[in-house]
Amino acid sequence: MKQQSKKTTIQIMYETVMEHGGPQGPFSQAVVDAYENKGIYADDPKENKVIIQFTKEVPCRLK
Numbered sequence: 860m861k862q863q864s865k866k867t868t869i870q871i872m873y874e875t876v877m878e879h880g881g882p883q884g885p886f887s888q889a890v891v892d893a894y895e896n897k898g899i900y901a902d903d904p905k906e907n908k909v910i911i912q913f914t915k916e917v918p919c920r921l922k
Contacts, residue, residue: 869890869893869894870894872890872894873890873891873894876890876891877891
């Protein structure tokens with residue numbers, strides 16, 4: 860029986876990118892940034908969340 864790895868998917872992807880010589884394109888660079896906690900969302904984790912507000916639509920009454 861094969862033993863399950865305790866590595867996360869992003870960690871496996873990061874190790875694979877580094878085995879092949881480091882990031883060479885935008886996708887592999889994004890994987891490295893995400894694993895090393897860099898990039899545009901590193902400073903403010905609240906930026907990863909999307910806030911959705913639903914407004915109650917009031918029907919217009921025509922005379």
